Amino acid sequence: MEQFQKSRPVAPVPGIPEPLVIGRRPMLGSIPGPLPTVRESPPDSVLDGAALPGLVVRAASVRGDAHRYYGTPRQDAMGLWQVNESQLLACVADGLSSKEMSHLGAIGACNAARNNLTDFFEHADVTTAAEHFVENIADDLNVRAAHGGFMVDALSTTFLAAVIDHSAETSRTRARVLRVGDSTAMLLHRGVWVPCFPEENGQEVSSSATHALPGGTRHVEVAVHDLEPGDMLLLCTDGLATPMTQNRQVGDQLSAWWSQPEPPSLPEFFWQFSFRAKSYDDDRTAICVWRV
Template structure:
């Protein structure tokens, strides 16, 4: 008779690999990477999403920063992924201004409704005109949320970036039209090298500024860029919680090393997005779109 060897629960637990702590890049941060008090405003600590589309693979995450965790304040970043059912992906990120009490509402509202303005964008032959229409509609929604809260629209101030990516599986290149108000940004990862989609947004030259354009006020400040995605390329849309750490070559190189290999699993992507770097403890949001 074959003998069955019993394995204790402790031995089983030891055999299962655990998830390592987030990678520390550079100097060790002062704050611990763990939740603190519950915020009075209930928002999830983290959002994670992803999808597979013809010729595209997407990973997205919005992670509350260590400073917000420590002080028990809500995540002010937001993100959104939408598909129109007709070869178009809409992806967006938003970063509520830290000085505004209801900025998380503005960021969430912007990402919730961006896709509803896609028809207004598509009817315009000129991308800048279409982008302005989309941004104006998003700003109008933020203003409406402010009215419902009975606060000034500026209390919901948020930066915002959206990309409309055309899926054309029969062609080698997919084109993205990217629009923004504020300091959210976009880069294309090509051959392991970061290429800015907006002028003067190179990772090595990123400069932190205390003043930035924001919705719903600065609808006239919309900027438009384009990115052509070839097989093996990746488009990164992100808030400044990712962009500012990338000004350090150690961080930009590590992200390139991770993402040039192709899309990770959803749990692995969350772990990668949780990297730690001293003085960089803000909310962190990124949508990564691989051309596969």
């Protein structure tokens, strides 16, 4: 009978360190607790990414420590689609915490964005295009509420999207950014965070915090930004924006990680994105688009 050779000792595999604690240690743990029991609950965490001509994308959505502890669903959602060879659609949404089914609104808004993008391109003026775009998304949410037997505001969600025009054959990468509510867009330019919307001056956003779809279609904000080589466009919900603007250590640490010559790998990005900071236990979603 053939003898099997004795295998050589396997080198120990280093473990993945716990998420970095920035500042004071939070009281709650960062591990999932009970599974949510609500209808169509999304997974605890989502990780995505892409490499496109001239762009590298990293994206993640993570359930907050408070929702993990109480077994409630992640109310954030995100969407990432390559429209064609030179256009990318990225969006994030944050269901209002006071609405039990708002996670369905966040998911529905992102899906509706992809389904209605054709109408966005029919208008040359970016403000007009954005207004029609969010009206169509709101209409889809109204239909979703009717089919599900919900009150319309049960699906209330903020919404933030960017249509990014990029091409390996041109020297310009332009992002058309729009939002309803307090989700945030920033540029990381030479290691410095630059707000995409004018009222964001390093303080907590308050003027747009109460606006949400499907009812807030009149409160659309629009910004257009060109990305230089090395720049990164960040789209995020307030679960990331709030600690970034209220705790300078958080913004500085993310800038240090995300200003490196090479964007992080998917595992690196998820670990970095999972940092912990006391008092900040909300759901957290971000899409990072580097121009390389």
